[in-house]
Amino acid sequence: MSERKNDDFISYELQEFKLFEPLFRWARKKSLWIVAFCTGCGGIEMPPLATARYDFERFGIMPNPAPRMGDLFLITGYVTPKTLKRIIITYEMMQDPKYVLIHGSCPINGGVYWDSYNVVKQFDKYLPVDVAIAGCMPRPEAVMDGIMEIMRKIEDGTADGWKRYRENYEYYRKNQDELFGEGWREKDARRWLAWI
Amino acid sequence: MDMNEKPKVGEKIEDQKPQEVPEVEAPKLPDTKEGKLVAEVLEKAPYAEGNVRRERRVEFKVPADRIKEFLELASEKFEMLIQISVVDWLKEGEFELVYQLWSVSESVHAFVRTRIPRENAKMPTVMDIWPVAETYEREAHEFFGIVFEGNPRLGPFILEPREYEKHPFRKDFNTLGYVKTIYGEDFDRYDESKTNYVI
Numbered sequence: 001m002s003e004r005k006n007d008d009f010i011s012y013e014l015q016e017f018k019l020f021e022p023l024f025r026w027a028r029k030k031s032l033w034i035v036a037f038c039t040g041c042g043g044i045e046m047p048p049l050a051t052a053r054y055d056f057e058r059f060g061i062m063p064n065p066a067p068r069m070g071d072l073f074l075i076t077g078y079v080t081p082k083t084l085k086r087i088i089i090t091y092e093m094m095q096d097p098k099y100v101l102i103h104g105s106c107p108i109n110g111g112v113y114w115d116s117y118n119v120v121k122q123f124d125k126y127l128p129v130d131v132a133i134a135g136c137m138p139r140p141e142a143v144m145d146g147i148m149e150i151m152r153k154i155e156d157g158t159a160d161g162w163k164r165y166r167e168n169y170e171y172y173r174k175n176q177d178e179l180f181g182e183g184w185r186e187k188d189a190r191r192w193l194a195w196i
Numbered sequence: 197m198d199m200n201e202k203p204k205v206g207e208k209i210e211d212q213k214p215q216e217v218p219e220v221e222a223p224k225l226p227d228t229k230e231g232k233l234v235a236e237v238l239e240k241a242p243y244a245e246g247n248v249r250r251e252r253r254v255e256f257k258v259p260a261d262r263i264k265e266f267l268e269l270a271s272e273k274f275e276m277l278i279q280i281s282v283v284d285w286l287k288e289g290e291f292e293l294v295y296q297l298w299s300v301s302e303s304v305h306a307f308v309r310t311r312i313p314r315e316n317a318k319m320p321t322v323m324d325i326w327p328v329a330e331t332y333e334r335e336a337h338e339f340f341g342i343v344f345e346g347n348p349r350l351g352p353f354i355l356e357p358r359e360y361e362k363h364p365f366r367k368d369f370n371t372l373g374y375v376k377t378i379y380g381e382d383f384d385r386y387d388e389s390k391t392n393y394v395i
Binding site for chain 2: 081082114115116117118120121122179
């Protein structure tokens with residue numbers, strides 16, 4: 001990483017910012033904004049996580065309705081191809097750096113929907129994943145543990161899914177196109193244009 | 197004579213008394229609001245069969261060619277269509293359509309069952325009786341491939357286009373084969389030798 005030039009496409013790690021990098025990482029870790037897009041059945045674990053008992057606001061985490069301002073994307077449960085299209089578009093709208101946490105076994109390997117025709121089996125073929133919580137369903141404690149893991153990784157600098165997405169974009173794009181067919185973004189956009 | 201005893205060698209089987217077959221009686225309708233309701237409907241529609249399952253649950257069986265006529269009649273008593281569900285009887289080569297009706301005035305739930313052949317399954321639409329039928333018919337069309345004649349919006353609805361062509365709720369839809377072609381085989385669940393079996 002240190003050999004990167006300033007005109008590289010990842011211009012974030014400019015040499016002059018290296019000095020403040022630990023400070024930035026600490027600040028990023030302490031103010032995670034979750035994209036409020038509950039994509040599967042794990043969305044019901046969000047209310048107990050947010051309310052009085054497990055109150056995640058005390059860690060500086062808040063759900064945020066705008067993907068442009070969020071940096072933590074929770075994939076809560078199974079992902080269907082239809083949802084995956086929206087997830088990819090939302091993920092690409094988010095600013096760098098952005099982190100992905102997946103809940104439960106469904107995004108990891110299909111879970112109980114392993115032979116279902118409309119559940120995506122391996123989520124990390126389509127988008128990079130930073131932390132995965134196994135098991136169904138993770139309790140709020142497990143989700144919080146995953147978030148703490150993300151925080152640790154941010155501080156280490158190992159939560160680099162957003163970098164991997166840029167560096168291996170051809171791989172991810174190829175898998176997405178294999179699942180949805182070529183030109184799915186344009187087709188989808190055309191379909192929803194009437195509603196905007 | 198003991199029932200389990202086998203007929204002896206010399207004995208003719210015809211000598212034994214043939215088992216008396218009891219005549220099938222029409223099920224008696226109970227003297228409740230459900231029974232009265234069924235009797236009232238069946239009086240106008242003698243081609244249908246009807247019985248009472250339990251409290252607040254009645255059932256009708258109707259031949260497929262007169263289903264529309266029957267539902268039009270039944271809609272006087274059963275004002276609301278709750279659901280159109282489909283059962284795929286693969287061995288018999290038939291689809292069973294179940295129209296679930298709710299009588300608001302009497303608080304009775306009715307199943308109206310009818311069977312149609314699986315090949316080129318066609319039904320008249322009931323949108324003119326209950327406009328809400330449009331959604332259920334689109335769903336049945338998408339998942340089972342039944343054509344509802346007269347419904348203007350039949351077409352891709354919930355599924356992705358490639359699934360829409362296959363009708364994934366049919367019993368002969370090979371789910372695992374489909375999953376392998378779409379999502380690939382490169383992970384543990386599909387290891388058929390079970391060396392890396394996950395569940």
